[in-house]
Amino acid sequence: MSQLLTTLISQVRADYLDLMETGGGRYPYTTAEKICHERLYLNADELARVVAEDPTLLAARRGVLVVSESERENPSVGMIISANIAAAMMEGLIDIALENGWLGLGDDGRLQLDAEELSLPEPEVTEVDYSTSDTARENLVKPGESLLTGVMTRAESAYAQLLSSAPHNAYNLALQVASEYSLFAPDDIAPLIQENPLLLGLRGDGMVDEVLFEGDPPAGMIISAHITQMVVSQLLELAVEQGALGTDSSGHPLLPGNDAGEPIIH
Incomplete structure (x- = not known):
């Protein structure tokens, strides 16, 4: 403990x-x-x-x-x-x-x-605003690469190498690389939270497989899902920049088939 x-x-x-x-x-x-x-x-x-x-x-x-x-x-x-x-x-x-x-x-x-x-009234329920953090604010202006940025940079480098030889498979490659660089172990996620406590404000938002976790995913898995989504989004932006994917009228990447939704963690 x-x-x-x-x-x-x-x-x-x-x-x-x-x-x-x-x-x-x-x-x-x-x-x-x-x-x-x-x-x-x-x-x-x-x-x-x-x-x-x-x-x-x-x-x-x-x-x-x-x-x-x-x-x-x-x-x-x-x-x-x-x-x-x-x-x-x-x-x-x-x-x-x-x-x-x-x-x-x-x-x-x-x-x-x-x-x-x-007969006594129920104690007042505590509400906590996890959208503010002095630690996150201080770390934001520190020189050097953050832990989360490091994860995304390594994923982008691996994706760029794969994409150069298979640009037609841009979306599936993005999912593959994102899964390889996603963090699932609590010991891997905790340092990111220490560096950026704002991660504690993340919510499930239907991003984690409801069946697998019986509608109640572990707190760490919720953070993993958001990190995976961030990595996928960044990789798809790279695919657009390199011409492997087109964009719709709003500038969002055009994804193949019915895969237009956000990735779900299984």
């Missing part, structure tokens, strides 16, 4: 214990929900550092954990990861409440909340 996340979890546990002891053990469930919402939905820069230390977080899926109405249907990568962190922390705090007798279980094994707590 990320050392940053371990430290944060320890702080949240300690703060929960302090709040509950100060409050005489009242409202254990609501207090746990409130502190998870307030402390564990990290901004883009904070979450990027956590993911860089623990890339396995990119395996997180939406499930039923995203509670924000605006995010529920098509959540950002950052929201998916944060919701999973908060859900795991919530389980830990409930265990603390049970151990201290602040909460109990009924005969059916379900948590029992007293009537007073049940």
Whole structure:
């Protein structure tokens, strides 16, 4: 686990214990929900550092954990990861409440909340704007090639060599090269997120095979799909420049057959 996340979890546990002891053990469930919402939905820069230390977080899926109405249907990568962190922390705090007798279980094994707590309003749902990042802004003006630009440059170089001998197969070659240079492993994606936390704002947008992932792709796969789309788009632009593909009236590459849609990650 990320050392940053371990430290944060320890702080949240300690703060929960302090709040509950100060409050005489009242409202254990609501207090746990409130502190998870307030402390564990990290901004883009904070979450990027956590993911860089623990890339396995990119395996997180939406499930039923995203509670924000605006995010529920098509959540950002950052929201998916944060919701999973908060859900795991919530389980830990409930265990603390049970151990201290602040909460109990009924005969059916379900948590029992007293009537007073049940009447309390739901804690405010945390919304995070992943479209802003100081880290991304600072890295943008640094000299040298970014990690993502490096991926795209290498893909373009490989594509140019293939295209020179088979210009008639420009689109299929673009898909082939994009798949070869796409990043799927969490350990490969995490450094890109650390460099550009804005990647945490990406959403599924129907770009990942719904059947393969049962409509709920891992957070890292969503980023992979977007990177693949970016690579394909750049390669097709190169094909247009070299005359291997034509363009429509809007300047978009003319693709063969029915392949005019965006590539889908399988």
